[in-house]
Amino acid sequence: MKFITLVILAATTIALASCSVVDEQRNGRYQLSDKWLPLLDKELSKWEVWMGVPHASVKGLPYGTYTTNNMNVHGQPERAMGLNNDVKKVFEVIEERGNPVLKISGEVYGGLTTKASYGNYHLTMEVKWGQKKWEPRLDKKRDSGVLFHCQGAHGAFWRAWKACQEMQIQESDFGDYIPLAGPSGVIQTATEKPLPNNNKYDPDGKYKHIISGYSHASSEPDLPNGQWNKVDIYAVDDKAVFVVNGVLVMAIEDSKGANGLPLTFGQLQIQSEGAEVYYRDINIKRINKLPMISTTPLQLTRPPKGFTANIPATEFINRQNQQFPLSDQQNVGNWTLRTDLTDEFNESEINTQRWFPNNPYWKGRQPTYFDNSNVSFKEGEAIFRVNQHGDLPLPEGYTHSAGFLKSKQRVLYGYFESEAKLMDAPWVSGFWLTMVEKDWWTEIDIAENCPCVDGQRQTINSNVHVFRAPADKGNVKKHFSKPKKYVYPKELQNEYHVWGLEWTPDFIRFYIDGYMFREIINTHWHQALAINLNNESNKWFNAIPDDNRLDQEYRVKYVRVWQKPE
Secondary structure, three states: OHHHHHHHHHHHHHHHHHHHHHHHHHOOOOOOOOOOEEOOOOOOOOEEEEEOOOEOOOOOOOOOOOOEOOOOOOOOHHHOOEEOOOOOOOEEEEEEOOEEEEEEOOOOOEEEEEOOOEEOEEEEEEEEEEEEEOOOOOOOOOEEEEEEEEEOOOOOEOOOEOEEEEEEEEOOOOOOEEEEOOOEEEEEEOOOOOOOOOEEOOOOOOEEEEEOOOEEOOOOOOOOOOOOEEEEEEEEOOEEEEEEOOEEEEEEEEEEOOOOOEOOEEEEEEEEOOEEEEEEEEEEEEOOOOOOOOOOOOOOOOOOOOOOEEOOOOOOOOOOOOOOOHHHOOOOOOOEEOOOOOEOOOOOOOOOOOEEOOOOOOOOOOOEEEOHHHEEEEOOEEEEOOOOOOOOOOOOOOOEEEOEEEEEEEEOOEEEEEEEEOOOOOOEEEEEEEEEOOOOEEEEEEEEEOOOOOOOOOEEEEEEEEEEEOHHHOOEOOOEEOOEEEEOOOOHHHOOEEEEEEEOOOEEEEEEOOEEEEEEEOOOOOOOEEEEEEEEOEHHHOEOOOOOOOOOOEEEEEEEEEEOOO
Protein backbone atom coordinates (compact mmCIF):
# COMPACT_ATOMS: atom_id res chain seq x y z
CA MET A 1 0.00 0.00 0.00
CA LYS A 2 2.86 2.35 0.86
CA PHE A 3 4.45 1.58 -2.52
CA ILE A 4 1.23 2.43 -4.37
CA THR A 5 0.89 5.65 -2.37
CA LEU A 6 4.44 6.67 -3.25
CA VAL A 7 3.82 5.94 -6.92
CA ILE A 8 0.65 8.02 -6.85
CA LEU A 9 2.44 10.86 -5.08
CA ALA A 10 5.30 10.75 -7.59
CA ALA A 11 2.89 10.69 -10.50
CA THR A 12 0.95 13.57 -8.99
CA THR A 13 4.15 15.57 -8.53
CA ILE A 14 5.18 15.01 -12.15
CA ALA A 15 1.68 15.83 -13.37
CA LEU A 16 1.60 19.05 -11.36
CA ALA A 17 5.04 19.98 -12.66
CA SER A 18 3.86 19.28 -16.21
CA CYS A 19 0.79 21.43 -15.62
CA SER A 20 3.08 24.14 -14.31
CA VAL A 21 5.05 24.03 -17.56
CA VAL A 22 1.84 24.22 -19.57
CA ASP A 23 0.65 27.12 -17.42
CA GLU A 24 3.94 28.92 -18.03
CA GLN A 25 3.37 28.56 -21.75
CA ARG A 26 -0.27 29.64 -21.55
CA ASN A 27 0.14 32.70 -19.38
CA GLY A 28 2.11 34.64 -21.98
CA ARG A 29 5.51 34.52 -20.33
CA TYR A 30 6.98 33.63 -23.68
CA GLN A 31 5.35 33.99 -27.05
CA LEU A 32 7.64 33.67 -30.03
CA SER A 33 6.94 33.62 -33.75
CA ASP A 34 9.09 32.63 -36.70
CA LYS A 35 10.10 36.28 -37.07
CA TRP A 36 13.05 37.64 -35.16
CA LEU A 37 12.21 39.39 -31.90
CA PRO A 38 14.88 41.97 -30.95
CA LEU A 39 15.64 41.67 -27.24
CA LEU A 40 17.93 44.68 -26.91
CA ASP A 41 16.83 48.32 -26.85
CA LYS A 42 18.27 51.40 -25.18
CA GLU A 43 15.82 51.16 -22.26
CA LEU A 44 16.49 47.45 -21.63
CA SER A 45 12.71 47.18 -21.58
CA LYS A 46 12.69 43.38 -21.85
CA TRP A 47 15.18 42.86 -19.02
CA GLU A 48 15.68 43.16 -15.28
CA VAL A 49 19.03 43.33 -13.51
CA TRP A 50 20.18 41.16 -10.62
CA MET A 51 23.37 42.33 -8.92
CA GLY A 52 25.28 39.83 -6.80
CA VAL A 53 27.71 40.39 -3.94
CA PRO A 54 30.49 42.85 -4.87
CA HIS A 55 34.14 42.01 -4.38
CA ALA A 56 35.76 43.80 -1.46
CA SER A 57 37.86 45.86 -3.89
CA VAL A 58 34.85 47.61 -5.47
CA LYS A 59 34.73 51.31 -4.62
CA GLY A 60 31.86 53.79 -4.51
CA LEU A 61 29.20 51.49 -3.10
CA PRO A 62 26.42 52.72 -0.82
CA TYR A 63 27.18 52.58 2.88
CA GLY A 64 26.43 49.18 4.37
CA THR A 65 26.73 47.20 1.11
CA TYR A 66 27.98 43.71 1.91
CA THR A 67 31.24 42.79 0.12
CA THR A 68 33.55 39.78 0.20
CA ASN A 69 36.87 38.45 -1.04
CA ASN A 70 35.37 35.01 -1.62
CA MET A 71 33.01 35.22 -4.59
CA ASN A 72 32.45 31.47 -4.99
CA VAL A 73 29.92 31.10 -2.19
CA HIS A 74 26.43 29.66 -2.43
CA GLY A 75 23.55 30.60 -0.18
CA GLN A 76 22.38 33.77 1.52
CA PRO A 77 21.32 35.53 -1.71
CA GLU A 78 19.82 38.22 0.52
CA ARG A 79 23.39 39.52 0.93
CA ALA A 80 23.48 40.37 -2.78
CA MET A 81 22.82 43.91 -3.98
CA GLY A 82 19.60 42.51 -5.39
CA LEU A 83 17.09 43.22 -8.11
CA ASN A 84 17.33 46.38 -10.23
CA ASN A 85 19.94 47.92 -7.93
CA ASP A 86 22.73 48.50 -10.46
CA VAL A 87 24.25 51.53 -8.74
CA LYS A 88 27.60 50.95 -10.49
CA LYS A 89 25.97 50.89 -13.94
CA VAL A 90 27.48 47.51 -14.67
CA PHE A 91 24.88 46.96 -17.41
CA GLU A 92 24.26 49.89 -19.75
CA VAL A 93 23.32 50.43 -23.38
CA ILE A 94 25.47 52.53 -25.69
CA GLU A 95 24.98 53.28 -29.38
CA GLU A 96 27.00 52.08 -32.35
CA ARG A 97 25.94 53.51 -35.72
CA GLY A 98 22.55 54.24 -34.22
CA ASN A 99 22.07 50.68 -32.97
CA PRO A 100 22.00 49.55 -29.32
CA VAL A 101 25.02 47.77 -27.87
CA LEU A 102 25.03 46.26 -24.40
CA LYS A 103 28.13 47.27 -22.45
CA ILE A 104 28.91 45.16 -19.38
CA SER A 105 31.66 46.58 -17.19
CA GLY A 106 32.14 43.33 -15.26
CA GLU A 107 32.93 45.19 -12.03
CA VAL A 108 30.25 43.38 -10.01
CA TYR A 109 29.03 39.84 -10.63
CA GLY A 110 25.43 39.79 -11.80
CA GLY A 111 22.96 38.82 -14.48
CA LEU A 112 20.93 40.78 -16.97
CA THR A 113 17.75 38.70 -16.98
CA THR A 114 14.86 38.60 -19.41
CA LYS A 115 11.49 39.29 -17.87
CA ALA A 116 9.97 36.55 -20.02
CA SER A 117 10.77 32.86 -20.28
CA TYR A 118 11.35 31.17 -23.63
CA GLY A 119 11.33 27.66 -25.06
CA ASN A 120 11.96 26.20 -28.53
CA TYR A 121 13.99 29.02 -29.97
CA HIS A 122 17.02 30.21 -31.89
CA LEU A 123 18.88 32.85 -29.87
CA THR A 124 21.57 34.79 -31.71
CA MET A 125 23.91 37.63 -30.75
CA GLU A 126 27.38 39.04 -31.28
CA VAL A 127 29.96 39.52 -28.54
CA LYS A 128 33.43 41.03 -28.19
CA TRP A 129 35.79 41.72 -25.32
CA GLY A 130 36.63 45.13 -23.89
CA GLN A 131 39.84 46.04 -22.10
CA LYS A 132 39.09 46.14 -18.36
CA LYS A 133 39.26 43.29 -15.87
CA TRP A 134 38.34 43.32 -12.19
CA GLU A 135 38.99 41.38 -9.01
CA PRO A 136 38.93 38.50 -8.43
CA ARG A 137 39.77 37.78 -12.09
CA LEU A 138 42.60 40.23 -12.81
CA ASP A 139 45.01 37.38 -13.56
CA LYS A 140 42.43 35.10 -15.21
CA LYS A 141 40.80 34.82 -18.61
CA ARG A 142 38.11 37.32 -19.49
CA ASP A 143 34.81 35.70 -18.63
CA SER A 144 31.09 36.10 -19.25
CA GLY A 145 28.34 33.72 -20.27
CA VAL A 146 24.92 33.31 -21.84
CA LEU A 147 22.60 31.47 -19.47
CA PHE A 148 19.42 29.83 -20.72
CA HIS A 149 16.54 27.81 -19.27
CA CYS A 150 17.02 29.86 -16.10
CA GLN A 151 14.46 29.01 -13.43
CA GLY A 152 13.82 29.63 -9.76
CA ALA A 153 15.12 32.37 -7.49
CA HIS A 154 17.83 34.85 -8.31
CA GLY A 155 21.24 34.26 -6.77
CA ALA A 156 21.12 30.45 -6.62
CA PHE A 157 24.71 30.15 -7.92
CA TRP A 158 27.40 32.26 -6.21
CA ARG A 159 24.56 34.62 -5.21
CA ALA A 160 24.74 36.02 -8.75
CA TRP A 161 22.86 33.75 -11.16
CA LYS A 162 19.82 31.51 -11.38
CA ALA A 163 19.82 27.73 -11.74
CA CYS A 164 20.33 27.27 -15.47
CA GLN A 165 22.32 25.88 -18.36
CA GLU A 166 25.29 28.01 -19.44
CA MET A 167 26.95 28.61 -22.77
CA GLN A 168 30.37 29.76 -21.62
CA ILE A 169 31.74 33.00 -23.08
CA GLN A 170 35.37 33.08 -22.01
CA GLU A 171 38.64 33.85 -23.74
CA SER A 172 39.56 30.77 -25.81
CA ASP A 173 36.60 28.91 -24.29
CA PHE A 174 33.55 30.04 -26.23
CA GLY A 175 30.82 27.42 -26.26
CA ASP A 176 31.84 25.34 -23.25
CA TYR A 177 28.90 23.93 -21.27
CA ILE A 178 28.27 24.47 -17.55
CA PRO A 179 25.09 23.56 -15.65
CA LEU A 180 24.68 25.95 -12.72
CA ALA A 181 22.99 25.19 -9.38
CA GLY A 182 21.62 21.72 -10.05
CA PRO A 183 20.58 21.17 -13.70
CA SER A 184 22.28 18.56 -15.88
CA GLY A 185 22.53 17.44 -19.48
CA VAL A 186 23.98 14.66 -21.59
CA ILE A 187 26.81 15.20 -24.07
CA GLN A 188 28.66 12.91 -26.48
CA THR A 189 32.37 12.27 -25.79
CA ALA A 190 35.25 10.11 -26.95
CA THR A 191 36.04 8.85 -23.44
CA GLU A 192 34.40 5.75 -22.02
CA LYS A 193 34.41 7.05 -18.46
CA PRO A 194 33.26 10.55 -17.53
CA LEU A 195 35.98 13.01 -16.56
CA PRO A 196 34.76 15.27 -13.75
CA ASN A 197 34.81 18.91 -14.93
CA ASN A 198 36.99 17.90 -17.88
CA ASN A 199 34.68 16.21 -20.38
CA LYS A 200 34.90 17.34 -23.99
CA TYR A 201 32.11 17.24 -26.52
CA ASP A 202 33.00 15.07 -29.52
CA PRO A 203 30.48 14.97 -32.39
CA ASP A 204 31.93 11.60 -33.40
CA GLY A 205 32.24 10.24 -29.87
CA LYS A 206 30.84 6.81 -29.03
CA TYR A 207 29.94 7.55 -25.41
CA LYS A 208 27.36 9.69 -23.68
CA HIS A 209 27.70 11.05 -20.16
CA ILE A 210 25.46 12.97 -17.80
CA ILE A 211 27.10 16.30 -17.11
CA SER A 212 26.65 18.30 -13.93
CA GLY A 213 29.99 20.15 -14.05
CA TYR A 214 32.24 21.82 -16.62
CA SER A 215 32.53 20.42 -20.18
CA HIS A 216 34.70 21.68 -23.02
CA ALA A 217 33.56 22.54 -26.53
CA SER A 218 34.77 20.41 -29.44
CA SER A 219 36.71 23.34 -30.90
CA GLU A 220 37.46 26.98 -30.12
CA PRO A 221 36.66 29.08 -33.21
CA ASP A 222 36.43 32.40 -31.35
CA LEU A 223 38.19 35.38 -32.92
CA PRO A 224 40.98 37.54 -31.43
CA ASN A 225 40.08 40.04 -28.72
CA GLY A 226 38.41 43.16 -30.06
CA GLN A 227 36.62 41.37 -32.90
CA TRP A 228 32.93 40.55 -32.88
CA ASN A 229 32.04 36.88 -32.51
CA LYS A 230 28.66 35.50 -33.54
CA VAL A 231 27.18 33.06 -31.05
CA ASP A 232 23.95 31.10 -31.38
CA ILE A 233 21.94 28.85 -29.10
CA TYR A 234 19.37 26.56 -30.69
CA ALA A 235 17.09 25.03 -28.05
CA VAL A 236 14.27 22.59 -28.83
CA ASP A 237 12.55 20.64 -26.05
CA ASP A 238 15.30 19.18 -23.83
CA LYS A 239 18.03 19.56 -26.46
CA ALA A 240 20.33 22.46 -27.32
CA VAL A 241 23.31 23.19 -29.54
CA PHE A 242 25.90 25.96 -29.27
CA VAL A 243 27.32 27.56 -32.42
CA VAL A 244 30.33 29.89 -32.44
CA ASN A 245 31.16 31.80 -35.62
CA GLY A 246 29.22 29.30 -37.68
CA VAL A 247 30.76 26.20 -36.11
CA LEU A 248 28.74 23.81 -33.95
CA VAL A 249 30.86 23.28 -30.82
CA MET A 250 28.46 21.69 -28.31
CA ALA A 251 25.30 19.58 -28.35
CA ILE A 252 23.28 18.81 -25.22
CA GLU A 253 20.40 16.39 -24.83
CA ASP A 254 18.21 15.15 -21.99
CA SER A 255 18.46 18.48 -20.20
CA LYS A 256 17.06 18.26 -16.68
CA GLY A 257 16.41 20.75 -13.92
CA ALA A 258 17.55 20.44 -10.34
CA ASN A 259 14.27 18.61 -9.64
CA GLY A 260 15.11 15.92 -12.20
CA LEU A 261 12.31 16.95 -14.56
CA PRO A 262 12.92 17.84 -18.23
CA LEU A 263 14.31 21.36 -18.55
CA THR A 264 12.77 22.82 -21.70
CA PHE A 265 12.28 26.54 -21.09
CA GLY A 266 13.27 29.43 -18.86
CA GLN A 267 14.58 32.95 -18.69
CA LEU A 268 17.80 34.14 -20.29
CA GLN A 269 20.66 35.76 -18.39
CA ILE A 270 23.83 37.47 -19.62
CA GLN A 271 26.63 37.39 -17.08
CA SER A 272 28.81 40.08 -15.63
CA GLU A 273 31.82 38.17 -14.33
CA GLY A 274 34.90 40.32 -13.88
CA ALA A 275 35.54 41.47 -17.45
CA GLU A 276 34.40 44.25 -19.75
CA VAL A 277 32.38 42.77 -22.61
CA TYR A 278 29.98 43.98 -25.30
CA TYR A 279 26.90 42.31 -26.78
CA ARG A 280 24.82 43.41 -29.77
CA ASP A 281 22.19 42.14 -32.23
CA ILE A 282 20.48 40.02 -29.56
CA ASN A 283 17.52 38.40 -31.30
CA ILE A 284 15.30 35.38 -30.72
CA LYS A 285 12.71 33.50 -32.75
CA ARG A 286 10.72 30.28 -32.58
CA ILE A 287 12.03 27.07 -34.14
CA ASN A 288 10.65 23.55 -34.18
CA LYS A 289 13.76 21.53 -34.95
CA LEU A 290 17.50 21.76 -34.53
CA PRO A 291 19.53 22.77 -37.62
CA MET A 292 22.28 20.85 -39.39
CA ILE A 293 25.50 22.82 -38.82
CA SER A 294 29.10 21.88 -39.52
CA THR A 295 31.35 20.97 -36.59
CA THR A 296 34.54 21.68 -38.55
CA PRO A 297 36.16 25.12 -38.22
CA LEU A 298 37.52 26.68 -41.39
CA GLN A 299 41.32 26.71 -41.17
CA LEU A 300 42.84 29.96 -42.42
CA THR A 301 46.56 29.18 -42.32
CA ARG A 302 46.39 28.49 -46.04
CA PRO A 303 43.58 28.57 -48.58
CA PRO A 304 41.38 25.47 -48.42
CA LYS A 305 41.15 23.29 -51.48
CA GLY A 306 39.22 25.11 -54.19
CA PHE A 307 40.00 28.59 -52.81
CA THR A 308 42.39 31.05 -54.43
CA ALA A 309 43.60 33.00 -51.38
CA ASN A 310 42.91 34.13 -47.85
CA ILE A 311 42.04 37.79 -47.43
CA PRO A 312 44.21 39.30 -44.66
CA ALA A 313 42.35 40.86 -41.74
CA THR A 314 44.87 43.70 -41.45
CA GLU A 315 44.55 45.15 -44.95
CA PHE A 316 41.14 46.80 -44.79
CA ILE A 317 40.87 50.57 -45.19
CA ASN A 318 39.22 52.98 -42.77
CA ARG A 319 37.04 55.45 -44.60
CA GLN A 320 38.10 59.10 -44.36
CA ASN A 321 35.44 60.55 -46.65
CA GLN A 322 32.34 59.62 -48.64
CA GLN A 323 33.38 61.49 -51.78
CA PHE A 324 35.64 58.87 -53.29
CA PRO A 325 35.92 55.07 -53.49
CA LEU A 326 36.97 53.40 -50.26
CA SER A 327 40.05 51.93 -51.93
CA ASP A 328 41.10 55.36 -53.27
CA GLN A 329 40.33 57.86 -50.50
CA GLN A 330 42.88 60.34 -51.88
CA ASN A 331 41.31 60.09 -55.36
CA VAL A 332 44.55 59.23 -57.08
CA GLY A 333 42.40 57.79 -59.87
CA ASN A 334 40.74 61.17 -60.51
CA TRP A 335 37.23 59.79 -60.09
CA THR A 336 34.09 61.90 -60.59
CA LEU A 337 30.82 60.83 -58.97
CA ARG A 338 27.95 60.06 -61.35
CA THR A 339 25.09 61.55 -59.36
CA ASP A 340 22.58 60.37 -61.96
CA LEU A 341 23.55 56.75 -61.25
CA THR A 342 24.31 56.99 -57.53
CA ASP A 343 21.58 56.26 -54.99
CA GLU A 344 21.94 56.76 -51.22
CA PHE A 345 18.44 55.29 -50.67
CA ASN A 346 17.38 58.21 -48.49
CA GLU A 347 13.81 58.27 -49.77
CA SER A 348 10.93 56.08 -48.63
CA GLU A 349 10.13 55.03 -52.20
CA ILE A 350 12.04 53.80 -55.22
CA ASN A 351 13.73 56.40 -57.43
CA THR A 352 12.06 55.54 -60.72
CA GLN A 353 14.48 57.79 -62.60
CA ARG A 354 17.27 55.36 -61.74
CA TRP A 355 15.66 51.96 -61.24
CA PHE A 356 13.16 49.56 -62.67
CA PRO A 357 11.00 48.39 -59.74
CA ASN A 358 11.72 44.83 -60.82
CA ASN A 359 13.66 43.06 -63.56
CA PRO A 360 11.62 43.68 -66.73
CA TYR A 361 13.62 41.07 -68.66
CA TRP A 362 13.80 38.13 -66.26
CA LYS A 363 11.17 36.78 -63.88
CA GLY A 364 13.67 34.74 -61.85
CA ARG A 365 15.45 31.44 -61.49
CA GLN A 366 13.06 28.79 -60.22
CA PRO A 367 11.88 28.42 -57.55
CA THR A 368 12.35 32.18 -56.89
CA TYR A 369 10.07 34.69 -58.63
CA PHE A 370 11.07 38.35 -58.62
CA ASP A 371 8.33 40.62 -57.29
CA ASN A 372 8.67 44.26 -56.27
CA SER A 373 6.78 43.67 -53.02
CA ASN A 374 10.06 42.32 -51.65
CA VAL A 375 11.96 45.63 -51.93
CA SER A 376 11.33 48.44 -49.46
CA PHE A 377 13.12 51.65 -48.53
CA LYS A 378 13.55 52.79 -44.94
CA GLU A 379 16.21 54.03 -42.55
CA GLY A 380 18.37 55.08 -45.50
CA GLU A 381 18.59 51.60 -46.98
CA ALA A 382 17.14 49.44 -49.72
CA ILE A 383 15.87 46.30 -48.02
CA PHE A 384 15.38 43.02 -49.88
CA ARG A 385 13.18 40.34 -48.32
CA VAL A 386 11.35 37.21 -49.45
CA ASN A 387 7.73 36.12 -49.74
CA GLN A 388 6.17 39.57 -49.29
CA HIS A 389 3.81 39.00 -52.24
CA GLY A 390 0.87 38.09 -50.00
CA ASP A 391 -1.94 36.28 -51.80
CA LEU A 392 -0.54 36.98 -55.27
CA PRO A 393 -0.41 33.62 -57.10
CA LEU A 394 3.04 32.74 -58.39
CA PRO A 395 3.61 31.30 -61.87
CA GLU A 396 3.96 27.56 -62.22
CA GLY A 397 7.31 26.28 -60.99
CA TYR A 398 7.80 29.14 -58.52
CA THR A 399 7.32 28.65 -54.78
CA HIS A 400 8.91 31.79 -53.32
CA SER A 401 9.36 35.43 -54.26
CA ALA A 402 12.33 37.77 -53.81
CA GLY A 403 13.40 41.29 -54.77
CA PHE A 404 15.21 42.93 -57.67
CA LEU A 405 16.35 46.43 -58.64
CA LYS A 406 17.78 47.04 -62.11
CA SER A 407 19.23 50.35 -63.28
CA LYS A 408 17.58 52.02 -66.25
CA GLN A 409 20.91 53.35 -67.51
CA ARG A 410 23.79 51.27 -68.73
CA VAL A 411 27.40 52.07 -67.89
CA LEU A 412 30.67 51.31 -69.65
CA TYR A 413 33.67 51.30 -67.29
CA GLY A 414 34.00 53.07 -63.96
CA TYR A 415 34.17 52.39 -60.24
CA PHE A 416 31.11 50.75 -58.68
CA GLU A 417 30.65 50.56 -54.92
CA SER A 418 27.96 49.40 -52.50
CA GLU A 419 27.85 49.00 -48.73
CA ALA A 420 25.57 46.16 -47.73
CA LYS A 421 24.76 43.50 -45.15
CA LEU A 422 24.15 40.09 -46.70
CA MET A 423 21.21 37.87 -45.83
CA ASP A 424 21.71 35.36 -43.05
CA ALA A 425 19.44 32.87 -44.78
CA PRO A 426 19.74 30.52 -47.77
CA TRP A 427 19.34 33.24 -50.38
CA VAL A 428 22.09 34.72 -52.53
CA SER A 429 22.67 38.45 -52.01
CA GLY A 430 23.75 40.05 -55.28
CA PHE A 431 25.42 43.24 -56.57
CA TRP A 432 26.34 42.71 -60.21
CA LEU A 433 26.44 44.10 -63.74
CA THR A 434 24.98 42.55 -66.87
CA MET A 435 23.23 43.17 -70.16
CA VAL A 436 21.54 40.64 -72.43
CA GLU A 437 21.42 41.52 -76.13
CA LYS A 438 20.75 39.41 -79.19
CA ASP A 439 24.39 38.69 -79.97
CA TRP A 440 26.11 40.13 -76.91
CA TRP A 441 25.71 39.06 -73.28
CA THR A 442 28.31 39.60 -70.57
CA GLU A 443 28.27 39.79 -66.77
CA ILE A 444 30.50 40.93 -63.90
CA ASP A 445 29.62 39.69 -60.39
CA ILE A 446 30.81 42.14 -57.74
CA ALA A 447 29.08 40.42 -54.81
CA GLU A 448 27.27 37.10 -55.18
CA ASN A 449 27.35 35.41 -51.84
CA CYS A 450 25.33 33.16 -49.58
CA PRO A 451 27.18 33.05 -46.24
CA CYS A 452 24.35 31.35 -44.37
CA VAL A 453 24.83 28.08 -46.27
CA ASP A 454 27.01 25.58 -44.44
CA GLY A 455 30.67 26.03 -45.38
CA GLN A 456 30.17 29.42 -47.07
CA ARG A 457 30.10 31.81 -44.11
CA GLN A 458 33.54 33.16 -44.98
CA THR A 459 33.42 32.53 -48.72
CA ILE A 460 33.66 35.38 -51.23
CA ASN A 461 32.59 34.35 -54.71
CA SER A 462 34.05 36.31 -57.61
CA ASN A 463 33.15 35.72 -61.24
CA VAL A 464 32.92 37.17 -64.73
CA HIS A 465 30.89 35.66 -67.57
CA VAL A 466 30.69 35.86 -71.34
CA PHE A 467 27.58 34.10 -72.63
CA ARG A 468 27.97 35.30 -76.20
CA ALA A 469 29.83 38.03 -78.06
CA PRO A 470 29.86 39.26 -81.68
CA ALA A 471 32.77 38.69 -84.00
CA ASP A 472 34.37 42.08 -83.34
CA LYS A 473 34.04 41.64 -79.56
CA GLY A 474 35.63 38.23 -79.14
CA ASN A 475 33.41 36.02 -81.31
CA VAL A 476 32.13 33.93 -78.39
CA LYS A 477 29.53 31.28 -79.21
CA LYS A 478 29.70 29.24 -76.01
CA HIS A 479 29.44 30.50 -72.45
CA PHE A 480 32.60 30.72 -70.36
CA SER A 481 33.35 32.17 -66.93
CA LYS A 482 36.27 32.72 -64.57
CA PRO A 483 35.07 31.85 -61.04
CA LYS A 484 37.30 32.24 -58.00
CA LYS A 485 36.69 31.76 -54.29
CA TYR A 486 38.39 33.64 -51.46
CA VAL A 487 38.37 33.22 -47.68
CA TYR A 488 37.32 36.27 -45.68
CA PRO A 489 38.71 36.37 -42.10
CA LYS A 490 35.26 36.62 -40.48
CA GLU A 491 31.71 35.55 -41.22
CA LEU A 492 30.36 37.78 -43.97
CA GLN A 493 26.76 38.09 -42.81
CA ASN A 494 27.58 39.57 -39.40
CA GLU A 495 28.48 43.09 -40.52
CA TYR A 496 28.11 45.58 -43.35
CA HIS A 497 30.82 45.34 -46.00
CA VAL A 498 31.86 47.63 -48.82
CA TRP A 499 31.96 45.88 -52.18
CA GLY A 500 33.89 47.60 -54.97
CA LEU A 501 34.65 47.08 -58.65
CA GLU A 502 37.17 49.03 -60.72
CA TRP A 503 36.44 48.36 -64.39
CA THR A 504 38.63 49.81 -67.13
CA PRO A 505 39.34 48.91 -70.77
CA ASP A 506 42.51 47.16 -69.58
CA PHE A 507 41.69 45.44 -66.29
CA ILE A 508 38.96 44.57 -63.78
CA ARG A 509 39.69 44.79 -60.05
CA PHE A 510 37.54 43.47 -57.20
CA TYR A 511 37.54 44.98 -53.69
CA ILE A 512 36.07 44.25 -50.29
CA ASP A 513 36.32 46.86 -47.53
CA GLY A 514 38.90 48.71 -49.61
CA TYR A 515 41.18 45.71 -50.12
CA MET A 516 41.79 44.52 -53.68
CA PHE A 517 41.50 40.75 -53.63
CA ARG A 518 41.37 40.02 -57.36
CA GLU A 519 42.56 41.52 -60.65
CA ILE A 520 42.01 40.17 -64.17
CA ILE A 521 42.95 41.39 -67.63
CA ASN A 522 39.94 42.78 -69.46
CA THR A 523 39.75 40.61 -72.56
CA HIS A 524 36.00 40.59 -73.26
CA TRP A 525 34.11 42.95 -70.95
CA HIS A 526 33.57 46.01 -73.13
CA GLN A 527 29.77 46.06 -73.22
CA ALA A 528 27.79 48.78 -71.45
CA LEU A 529 26.06 47.04 -68.52
CA ALA A 530 23.15 47.68 -66.16
CA ILE A 531 23.52 47.62 -62.37
CA ASN A 532 21.62 44.91 -60.48
CA LEU A 533 20.74 44.38 -56.83
CA ASN A 534 18.79 41.28 -55.85
CA ASN A 535 18.28 38.30 -53.58
CA GLU A 536 17.41 34.85 -54.92
CA SER A 537 17.69 31.13 -54.44
CA ASN A 538 20.46 29.54 -56.47
CA LYS A 539 21.21 25.83 -56.67
CA TRP A 540 24.83 26.52 -57.67
CA PHE A 541 25.43 27.83 -54.14
CA ASN A 542 23.16 25.28 -52.44
CA ALA A 543 20.93 28.25 -51.63
CA ILE A 544 17.64 26.38 -51.44
CA PRO A 545 14.69 28.13 -49.74
CA ASP A 546 14.18 27.30 -46.07
CA ASP A 547 10.71 28.19 -44.79
CA ASN A 548 12.06 28.47 -41.24
CA ARG A 549 14.24 31.41 -42.27
CA LEU A 550 12.02 33.71 -44.29
CA ASP A 551 12.50 36.79 -42.13
CA GLN A 552 16.08 37.70 -43.02
CA GLU A 553 17.02 40.79 -45.03
CA TYR A 554 19.63 41.92 -47.54
CA ARG A 555 20.24 45.56 -46.62
CA VAL A 556 21.96 47.99 -49.00
CA LYS A 557 23.03 51.43 -47.76
CA TYR A 558 24.00 52.87 -51.13
CA VAL A 559 25.13 52.29 -54.70
CA ARG A 560 27.75 54.75 -55.98
CA VAL A 561 29.27 55.05 -59.42
CA TRP A 562 32.33 57.05 -60.37
CA GLN A 563 33.89 57.55 -63.78
CA LYS A 564 36.97 59.33 -65.05
CA PRO A 565 36.71 62.44 -67.22
CA GLU A 566 36.99 61.64 -70.90
